[in-house]
Amino acid sequence: MNMDVISQEILWTALKWGMTLALLLYIGFALVVLRQVTMMTDTLDVGFEKPVRFLAYVHLLFAIITFLSAFLLL
Amino acid sequence: MGCMPEVYNSHTKPKKSIIKEQKVREKRLDAILSDKSLEFKKKSKNPLTAFGYFPRKADFETKDKEEHVILLLRKHPITNARWIIASLILIMLPTVILFLPTINAIPERFMVVGILGWYMFILAYIIENFLSWFFNVNIITDERIVDIDFHNLVYKEISDAKLDRIQDVTLQMGGAIRLFFNFGDVIVQTAAETPNIDFHAIPNPDKVVKILQDLLLEEEQEKLDGRVR
Numbered sequence: 001m002n003m004d005v006i007s008q009e010i011l012w013t014a015l016k017w018g019m020t021l022a023l024l025l026y027i028g029f030a031l032v033v034l035r036q037v038t039m040m041t042d043t044l045d046v047g048f049e050k051p052v053r054f055l056a057y058v059h060l061l062f063a064i065i066t067f068l069s070a071f072l073l074l
Numbered sequence: 075m076g077c078m079p080e081v082y083n084s085h086t087k088p089k090k091s092i093i094k095e096q097k098v099r100e101k102r103l104d105a106i107l108s109d110k111s112l113e114f115k116k117k118s119k120n121p122l123t124a125f126g127y128f129p130r131k132a133d134f135e136t137k138d139k140e141e142h143v144i145l146l147l148r149k150h151p152i153t154n155a156r157w158i159i160a161s162l163i164l165i166m167l168p169t170v171i172l173f174l175p176t177i178n179a180i181p182e183r184f185m186v187v188g189i190l191g192w193y194m195f196i197l198a199y200i201i202e203n204f205l206s207w208f209f210n211v212n213i214i215t216d217e218r219i220v221d222i223d224f225h226n227l228v229y230k231e232i233s234d235a236k237l238d239r240i241q242d243v244t245l246q247m248g249g250a251i252r253l254f255f256n257f258g259d260v261i262v263q264t265a266a267e268t269p270n271i272d273f274h275a276i277p278n279p280d281k282v283v284k285i286l287q288d289l290l291l292e293e294e295q296e297k298l299d300g301r302v303r
Contacts, residue, residue, distance in 0.1 A: 019187060033201065036228060040209040043230060044222060046146065047131040048121035059197055066190040073183045
């Protein structure tokens with residue numbers, strides 16, 4: 001019974017750090033998306049660049065919020 | 075002192091005359107594309123259109139100052155249906171999972187972070203698919219055809235061919251959905267470095283071919299008249 005509790009605790013701790021690390025890496029991906037959007041808008045300008053850039057910033061902000069919530073809540 | 079404005083004028087054209095020049099050229103191009111059946115002859119103002127005829131704003135990296143964009147083409151909007159439906163299903167999935175009895179075994183804090191991560195993943199999926207549709211375009215100008223492709227996150231490919239290098243234009247249209255929504259492929263064979271420039275799943279492919287033919291005729295006429303730029 002005691003062993004079960006310990007192994008469960010190890011599982012959740014491993015999951016916590018795994019998720020936190022994955023979300024940290026995801027922020028890197030969100031930055032790549034932002035860079036990609038900048039490259040795309042530099043290549044083609046049709047008058048819809050601001051909303052597209054805004055979307056990429058929202059995505060980056062979402063990634064940072066999710067990482068912080070994982071870091072603080074878990 | 076009196077010479078100064080003259081020197082200044084010789085280097086910078088007054089803005090009004092540039093606009094007038096552009097309008098004259100646009101009118102001439104419009105006259106070339108003289109098919110009265112072209113119902114889309116209205117100038118396109120919507121930046122999200124898949125068939126932009128004389129789009130109000132369309133600049134691309136390799137565009138010349140004097141070059142005019144006649145058509146800006148994207149894949150038909152219906153080609154986005156698959157990822158839009160998939161996104162809607164993915165958005166609703168957590169509400170279904172929350173009703174499963176085994177979900178109680180997961181601590182609440184993990185659930186909160188898991189759901190946030192899930193929606194972040196969906197947002198990324200939507201953004202990637204939208205960007206792919208929005209920025210992968212085909213452009214027809216009065217001088218050439220341009221194909222702009224973004225294959226993944228960091229790779230882009232811009233291929234172009236001058237109109238006088240075009241050898242053959244093929245229209246491919248088949249399947250019930252394509253016929254119903256009137257979209258298809260236009261394959262342009264060229265004598266340029268890129269042998270084929272493909273316009274995939276574009277709306278009104280027959281009209282695109284017609285415009286290309288008109289422009290090719292005009293290009294030949296320009297050559298005969300010695301008006302080649």
